[in-house]
Amino acid sequence: MSTPSIGNRRPLPILPVEQITSLKPELADVIEYRKSGLSLNWIIGCPLNCGYCVRHLFENYGMKVPRRLMSDEDAVNRLVSHPYFRPHQTPIQLLNRATDPMLLIVKPHLFNVLRQLDERGLTNHVLVITRWRVTPEDCAVLNSFTHLRLTVLVTHSNIQDPKIEPVASTIAAKSLRTLYERAERYRTVLYWRPVVPGLNDSDADIARARELSESAHATVFTGLFFRKEIAAYYEAHDMPMPYEETARRKIMPEVAEQRILAAFERDSGWGALFRKTSCGVAYAHGEADYNGHFGIRELCEICPPEQLARCEAAWVKPELTAVTRQARKLGASGPIDITDRAIVVEGLDEPPRYYLQHGFGYQCHDRAKPHHHRQHGRAGIGWAAKNGPTAP
Amino acid sequence: MVNDPTPLRIGVMGAHSTGKTLLLRRIEMELRANGVQVTRTGNVGRRAALVPLPKMQHHTAESTAWVAATGIADEIAAGARLEDEPVKVILADRATWDALAYFRAAQEWRRQPISRADRESLYRLASARGHYDLLLATVLDPEAPVMKRSRDYDARYRTLVDRHTHDLLREENLPHVRVTNTEASYDLAIEHALTLCLTEAPV
Numbered sequence: 001m002s003t004p005s006i007g008n009r010r011p012l013p014i015l016p017v018e019q020i021t022s023l024k025p026e027l028a029d030v031i032e033y034r035k036s037g038l039s040l041n042w043i044i045g046c047p048l049n050c051g052y053c054v055r056h057l058f059e060n061y062g063m064k065v066p067r068r069l070m071s072d073e074d075a076v077n078r079l080v081s082h083p084y085f086r087p088h089q090t091p092i093q094l095l096n097r098a099t100d101p102m103l104l105i106v107k108p109h110l111f112n113v114l115r116q117l118d119e120r121g122l123t124n125h126v127l128v129i130t131r132w133r134v135t136p137e138d139c140a141v142l143n144s145f146t147h148l149r150l151t152v153l154v155t156h157s158n159i160q161d162p163k164i165e166p167v168a169s170t171i172a173a174k175s176l177r178t179l180y181e182r183a184e185r186y187r188t189v190l191y192w193r194p195v196v197p198g199l200n201d202s203d204a205d206i207a208r209a210r211e212l213s214e215s216a217h218a219t220v221f222t223g224l225f226f227r228k229e230i231a232a233y234y235e236a237h238d239m240p241m242p243y244e245e246t247a248r249r250k251i252m253p254e255v256a257e258q259r260i261l262a263a264f265e266r267d268s269g270w271g272a273l274f275r276k277t278s279c280g281v282a283y284a285h286g287e288a289d290y291n292g293h294f295g296i297r298e299l300c301e302i303c304p305p306e307q308l309a310r311c312e313a314a315w316v317k318p319e320l321t322a323v324t325r326q327a328r329k330l331g332a333s334g335p336i337d338i339t340d341r342a343i344v345v346e347g348l349d350e351p352p353r354y355y356l357q358h359g360f361g362y363q364c365h366d367r368a369k370p371h372h373h374r375q376h377g378r379a380g381i382g383w384a385a386k387n388g389p390t391a392p
Numbered sequence: 393m394v395n396d397p398t399p400l401r402i403g404v405m406g407a408h409s410t411g412k413t414l415l416l417r418r419i420e421m422e423l424r425a426n427g428v429q430v431t432r433t434g435n436v437g438r439r440a441a442l443v444p445l446p447k448m449q450h451h452t453a454e455s456t457a458w459v460a461a462t463g464i465a466d467e468i469a470a471g472a473r474l475e476d477e478p479v480k481v482i483l484a485d486r487a488t489w490d491a492l493a494y495f496r497a498a499q500e501w502r503r504q505p506i507s508r509a510d511r512e513s514l515y516r517l518a519s520a521r522g523h524y525d526l527l528l529a530t531v532l533d534p535e536a537p538v539m540k541r542s543r544d545y546d547a548r549y550r551t552l553v554d555r556h557t558h559d560l561l562r563e564e565n566l567p568h569v570r571v572t573n574t575e576a577s578y579d580l581a582i583e584h585a586l587t588l589c590l591t592e593a594p595v
Contacts, residue, residue, distance in 0.1 A: 064424055
């Protein structure tokens with residue numbers, strides 16, 4: 001079938017320059033390199049009111065009506081000409097920061113950009129994350145892309161407090177099933193998040209996730225981003241505080257993880273379960289993880305054996321000279337080491353570190369921000385040994 | 393209706409803590425997700441208390457007139473608000489008839505009759521803006537826990553408000569959609585709103 005462009009609907013207006021310049025610079029910058037990929041966010045504004053939304057961090061939570069920052073064509077050009085973009089290799093994320101890509105008024109633009117990327121013959125992974133409605137017609141469009149490795153991740157929390165989670169979880173559940181039943185060219189992942197102890201980790205919540213995991217090519221569970229801006233919103237709106245502290249990384253307490261893993265081990269009916277987004281995405285496509293998580297071996301204990309074999313085969317410790325050459329070019333300042341777990345650098349922000357990580361398929365860590373054993377990518381909150389033993 | 397500048401009006405009424413605001417917030421979210429410019433009014437009760445005026449079972453004809461008139465004023469202001477696009481739908485969190493149901497319940501709670509003068513003036517006020525394009529009426533679920541109890545909370549009064557809400561709708565023959573405390577009933581009410589607004593207020 002032919003892919004639709006904007007259809008009969010009026011395209012989303014592009015914000016005037018003076019409004020764009022008044023945004024936080026990080027929000028006005030449409031490209032951000034994140035762990036799961038080079039993220040393109042040319043549309044901002046969302047009506048969904050999720051209490052824990054990261055838009056709080058960009059002072060954009062009050063913007064309820066989506067607007068574009070540039071045309072779809074300009075957004076594609078900006079992405080593929082980005083210095084960190086590598087055709088067929090760099091994972092891409094679309095509209096995962098400041099709107100939901102499947103809103104009726106947003107998705108024509110999502111499809112337009114997907115079509116343009118696909119027409120370039122690019123085979124990069126593309127991640128699209130939604131909690132909104134996905135229809136059979138949408139699935140037909142998503143199946144029509146012939147080159148991209150496309151994954152639709154459906155966020156489902158089962159949190160019942162409408163102040164925190166105003167979107168009924170039944171919407172995500174229906175979308176997931178619709179996607180899974182029609183998947184031909186794309187894959188779909190149950191994105192079970194944010195898991196918060198006492199809020200959505202009851203036996204019933206876990207049973208619900210288990211049931212939904214059967215309608216997904218993979219399931220990823222993860223915790224809550226709880227930064228000071230989000231905590232301030234909770235406080236101002238008389239919402240129950242999930243944690244007493246805030247943290248830079250996601251909070252996924254040990255007790256919640258143990259409850260989930262115990263349920264997973266007890267019941268063979270679960271679909272494949274992962275701690276890391278890229279692990280679930282890679283598995284869904286029958287590939288090794290593109291973030292080199294195999295180096296952080298304790299993450300892999302729940303992986304299906306065939307996935308472990310794939311990741312082991314693909315995971316190769318890179319040559320120090322090649323790593324050093326690239327890292328220096330990116331601005332690394334201090335010594336560079338390669339351990340059995342990760343490349344360790346100094347003086348590089350997250351974007352160049354992810355560039356190295358995705359290029360070598362090997363973890364790349366900042367020496368100043370070590371990942372602790374069993375707490376990879378997680379805050380220390382909710383763990384007995386708060387900073388755990390530092391990973392070797 | 394494409395060129396009609398008058399926004400559609402959707403109102404909700406019903407006893408306190410029966411999900412009125414939650415329902416309208418969901419409708420607001422759904423409409424915005426479909427690209428419809430929408431404004432929601434609300435917080436009239438809290439503002440009445442700040443005046444200060446009596447609330448709940450202490451309502452008087454005066455406080456009822458204030459609540460109804462403020463609701464009307466809010467709706468007019470919401471429709472007139474200058475946006476980059478005109479407002480297509482107004483969501484009235486407490487339709488004007490709601491004030492009357494609360495007053496009738498307060499009078500019964502106090503075992504006092506409503507004077508003919510008060511009745512006539514308040515009914516005139518409540519009906520001054522004509523029918524809502526969609527009127528939603530929540531139904532009290534006695535089994536559901538009451539999450540936020542104000543200082544004035546009284547279970548008997550809340551039950552009376554529920555009864556007077558639905559009696560009033562029946563007596564005045566007001567077309568409305570009953571919304572019970574079930575996900576399916578909420579979904580149906582949202583569907584009604586979407587069907588109305590996406591047919592009548594194309595984006």
